[in-house]
Amino acid sequence: MSAETVLIRLNGREVSAPVGQPLAQVLTAVDPALRFSPKDKAPRGMFCGMGLCFECMVEVDGLRRRSCLTPVSAGMVVRTGEGAA
Amino acid sequence: MTMAADLLSCDVAVIGAGPAGLAAAKEAAAAGADVLCLDLYDRPGGQYAMQPGDPSGPLAASEAARLGRDLAEAARAAGVRLLSRAELFWAAPEGEGFLLYAALDGGAGALAVRARAVVVAAGAMERPLPFPGWTLPGVIGAGAAQRLVKSGGALPFGGKVVLAGTGAFLMAVASTFAKAGRRIDHFVERQPLRPLSSLTMLAPWPSRWSAAAGLLADLRRTGAQQHHGHAVTRALGRDRLEAVEIAPVDALGRPDLSRAERIGGVGALCIGYGFQPVIDATTALGADHAHNPALGGWHCLARPDSGETSRPGLYAAGETCGIGGMRPALVSGRIAGLSAAARVLGRTPDPGLMRSLAAELAKARRFAVSLAAHWPAPEAPPVPLPEAEVICRCEDVRLSDIRAAVQAGAAETFAVKMWTRAGMGPCQGRVCGAALAAALAEAGVPPGQAGYNRAHLPLRPVPMNAVHAALARTARPDTPGTGPA
Numbered sequence: 001m002s003a004e005t006v007l008i009r010l011n012g013r014e015v016s017a018p019v020g021q022p023l024a025q026v027l028t029a030v031d032p033a034l035r036f037s038p039k040d041k042a043p044r045g046m047f048c049g050m051g052l053c054f055e056c057m058v059e060v061d062g063l064r065r066r067s068c069l070t071p072v073s074a075g076m077v078v079r080t081g082e083g084a085a
Numbered sequence: 086m087t088m089a090a091d092l093l094s095c096d097v098a099v100i101g102a103g104p105a106g107l108a109a110a111k112e113a114a115a116a117g118a119d120v121l122c123l124d125l126y127d128r129p130g131g132q133y134a135m136q137p138g139d140p141s142g143p144l145a146a147s148e149a150a151r152l153g154r155d156l157a158e159a160a161r162a163a164g165v166r167l168l169s170r171a172e173l174f175w176a177a178p179e180g181e182g183f184l185l186y187a188a189l190d191g192g193a194g195a196l197a198v199r200a201r202a203v204v205v206a207a208g209a210m211e212r213p214l215p216f217p218g219w220t221l222p223g224v225i226g227a228g229a230a231q232r233l234v235k236s237g238g239a240l241p242f243g244g245k246v247v248l249a250g251t252g253a254f255l256m257a258v259a260s261t262f263a264k265a266g267r268r269i270d271h272f273v274e275r276q277p278l279r280p281l282s283s284l285t286m287l288a289p290w291p292s293r294w295s296a297a298a299g300l301l302a303d304l305r306r307t308g309a310q311q312h313h314g315h316a317v318t319r320a321l322g323r324d325r326l327e328a329v330e331i332a333p334v335d336a337l338g339r340p341d342l343s344r345a346e347r348i349g350g351v352g353a354l355c356i357g358y359g360f361q362p363v364i365d366a367t368t369a370l371g372a373d374h375a376h377n378p379a380l381g382g383w384h385c386l387a388r389p390d391s392g393e394t395s396r397p398g399l400y401a402a403g404e405t406c407g408i409g410g411m412r413p414a415l416v417s418g419r420i421a422g423l424s425a426a427a428r429v430l431g432r433t434p435d436p437g438l439m440r441s442l443a444a445e446l447a448k449a450r451r452f453a454v455s456l457a458a459h460w461p462a463p464e465a466p467p468v469p470l471p472e473a474e475v476i477c478r479c480e481d482v483r484l485s486d487i488r489a490a491v492q493a494g495a496a497e498t499f500a501v502k503m504w505t506r507a508g509m510g511p512c513q514g515r516v517c518g519a520a521l522a523a524a525l526a527e528a529g530v531p532p533g534q535a536g537y538n539r540a541h542l543p544l545r546p547v548p549m550n551a552v553h554a555a556l557a558r559t560a561r562p563d564t565p566g567t568g569p570a
Contacts, residue, residue, distance in 0.1 A: 003139065021138055021237050029241040032222035032325050038510075039481035043324045045222030047478070047516070049229025050132065051125060051172075052210050052363075054511035054546065055478065063548070065191050068229075071127060 006074035011081070017072045024049070024056045024067035027080060034058055034067065036083035057082060090195035090554035095121040095166070096429040097422070098185055098200035100173055100366050103131020104411050105403025106206035107156035108418030109392075109425070113204070114163035116426035121198060122160065123171040123187055129157040131208055132228065133411045138236040143264055152411070171196060174543035174552065176203070176369050177562030181398060183370070184562050186555040188547035195551040197558035202398045202425040205366045205385070206418055209404035212361040212381060212519045214466045215484075217319045219356075220475050223326025227357030231258045234265050244352025247329050248309065249273035249317045252359055252460040253300075260303035269307040271348055273331050275338060275467065276460060277314035286459045290452055316340045318468045320354055321347075329354050340468055359462030360408045361519065367405060369540035372396045376533040378464055379457045380407030382519070383537045390443040391434075392421030400425050409453035416446040464532070465523040476524070477517040479510020487521065491528045497536045498522065511546045514538030 003018035010030065017026040024046045027034055033043035034056050046056040049068050056067045059079040067078075099110040102124035110122040122129075128136045130153030137144040144150060161167060168187075175186040185198040211226040218224065223242055225233075227250055233240050240246060246269050248255060248262075255274060262269050287297055304311070312331055318340050319330040332345040360381050364374060367385040372394035376383050384407040385394055392400040400421035403414035420442050427434040472485040482505045490504035498514070498521050501507055507521055508514030514521070518538060525535040543552055556562070 018237075022233075025233060025237040025241045028222075032242060034222070037220070037475075037478065037481050040475070042220060042475075042481075043222050044220060044478070045325070046225060046229065048211060048213075048226050049232045050210065052512060053478070053516050057511075063192065068232075069126070070191060 006072065008072060008075065009077045011079055019073060020071045022068050023058070023060070023070040023072055023076075023078065026072060027058065027067055027078070031080070034080050036081070036085065038083055041083065041085040088195055088550045088554040090197055090558050092197045092199065092558040093121060094199045095119050096200070097121075097202045097204060097425045098123065098183070098198050099204045099206060099422075100185070101131065101206035101208055101403070102126075102129035102157070102167060102169070103206060103208050103403060103414065104134055104152065104156060105208075105414035105418035106131070106204070107160050108415050109204045109206055109400070109402050109422030110165040110167075111156070111160040111163045112419045112422030113426040114160065114165045116423060116430065118426040118429055120165045121200070122165050122167050123173060123185070123198070124167070124169050125172045127169055129153065129160075129167055129169060132232070135232065135235050139238055142238060143266065144235055144261065147264060172545055172547065173366055174545050174547045175562065176366050178370065178396070179559070179562070183398065184559050186552075188545070188551045188555075192548040192551045195555040197555045199559070201429045202400065203370070204392070204400040204402055204421045204425050205405050206401070206403040206414070206421070207363040207366055207405045209360040209362055209381065209408055210515060211357055212359045212462065213516050214358045214463060215470060215474055215476055215520050216317060216466060216468045217471060217474055218321055220478055221320050221322050221326045222324070223322065223352060224320050224354045224356065227255055227258045227355045230353065230355035231261050234261050234267060238265060239267055240353050242352035244350050245270035245348065247271045247273060247317070247348060247351055247354045249331070249354065250357040251275040252357065252462065253456055254357055254360070256300040256304055258355065258357070259307050259309065260300050263303035263306040267307070269309040271312060272304065272307070272309035273312045273315050273317055275314070275316045275334055275463070282459070286455055293452070316467050317354065317356060318342060318345050326351055326354055338463060338467065358467065360404070362405050362407060364405060364537070365513070365540055365544040367394065367399070367401055368537065369544060370396055370399055372399055372401070374537065377407065378462070378532075379454065380409075381462070382522070382532065387417070387421070389446055390420070390439055391424040392417060393424060398428060408457070409450050412449040413446055413453055416442055416449055420446065465526065466520060476520045477505070477507035477510065479512050479516070480506040482507040482517075484524070487524045491524060496525070496530055497534070498525065498538060499536060501525070502538065508538050513541070513544070
């Protein structure tokens with residue numbers, strides 16, 4: 001990839017990521033479990049990869065977003081692990 | 086937080102900027118209509134003709150990526166206003182025309198659109214079928230895998246890659262991996278190798294021979310060990326995928342679990358059993374739909390010679406009208422765009438041109454039908470499911486909950502949803518729909534009778550302030566599609 005690399009803040013930690021790449025790609029490389037299911041609290045990760053299943057929801061700059069549709073940008077603050085018991 | 090929404094007007098609004106939507110938008114604009122095209126994704130192209138993340142990488146030169154660039158360029162040159170990162174969350178009739186509401190940039194903004202005619206070319210999504218362990222992180226759709234390789238150049242999982250399921254699309258995914266220089270460890274196709282019937286199927290279509298040979302060569306280039314006549318029977322792991330079990334299947338597609346073998350060290354299982362049309366916009370607008378397994382299940386009915394649906398002024402094109410691939414999508418898009426423009430401009434489309442396009446569409450669909458017959462998509466989960474398996478991922482609804490509801494009298498998809506919450510979560514039944522239909526079919530309710538998940542405002546989860554801002558720009562919209570399916 002020729003893309004420029006920028007820093008994002010992931011769960012309080014600085015992580016470098018290629019700008020413009022889907023956030024889900026970067027997050028999954030760190031840990032494929034992005035959140036927990038509502039009742040069973042089972043780990044879940046990206047599934048459909050095209051914005052229709054909502055399994056890859058994370059918090060980006062305070063808004064809930066599908067990480068598969070969210071391009072990486074410099075300084076974004078990301079929190080994973082929604083729904084943890 | 087309050088938000089201000091724009092209100093735009095146009096002659097023809099096109100939903101979706103894949104091959105069908107871009108072709109429709111271009112034709113309508115070239116005919117003289119003022120056209121606005123809304124699309125959810127970062128860049129126009131849709132899925133088949135998606136633009137790769139690396140514009141100088143090996144995938145950017147592919148025929149599919151070139152098609153997407155050419156279509157978008159032609160649409161822009163014809164005067165189409167292309168709006169990316171715009172997700173339709175509601176649609177309603179207004180007099181003879183339509184109101185559309187969209188969230189912009191993932192909900193950071195909002196938009197209302199007043200259109201005299203609408204073309205819905207919302208595309209397709211994978212039709213997921215559950216199997217034991219399918220909710221583990223690391224299990225993704227085959228289409229998801231292809232998107233990841235296109236956007237990021239590689240899969241982000243460590244460990245082995247298993248590509249599994251059935252259909253020509255699996256080979257298209259393998260081809261994307263090969264072109265990107267990526268390895269696949271195991272390729273698991275439910276159908277046995279059938280060289281004779283494959284040749285018979287392809288014989289009448291010489292224009293497809295070189296593409297078919299290319300797909301086979303690309304599959305070999307991935308280095309994958311090939312398991313034909315096998316199905317994935319289980320995904321195993323604690324907090325993420327670690328191993329995959331596969332077993333040979335018999336002539337009826339039933340796996341022989343006594344001969345299952347385990348593949349260890351797996352990071353990604355990319356699995357696809359076919360596609361289903363995206364019909365949330367057309368159902369919200371109250372158009373007629375029908376069920377046909379060969380077309381991916383529920384699809385919007387549109388006249389082949391005009392693209393018009395049962396609702397005057399509403400047109401549908403591409404996969405929304407039934408799974409068929411890029412070629413029928415392109416032609417049906419042109420037909421719908423020409424018809425929509427003619428309607429708003431008070432003209433009649435050139436009858437000779439429409440006749441020849443309708444003939445071209447019929448031919449393109451015939452090839453799609455023969456492909457679908459060669460790789461029939463399973464209607465029910467390919468492996469017997471344990472009662473405790475989660476069917477509705479959004480709400481953690483298990484097969485046992487669904488069977489109990491059906492046994493107690495829930496005789497359609499909507500009743501199962503009311504009873505169990507299956508289909509009530511953020512995905513709105515898009516992911517569990519096929520499995521719910523299979524559970525109802527098992528109890529004697531055919532899918533055509535079970536119905537589809539009804540459209541609700543908002544069609545997609547978007548922030549409430551975006552919904553308020555867009556709706557505040559118009560009078561309160563009707564909700565014609567929310568009656569009994």
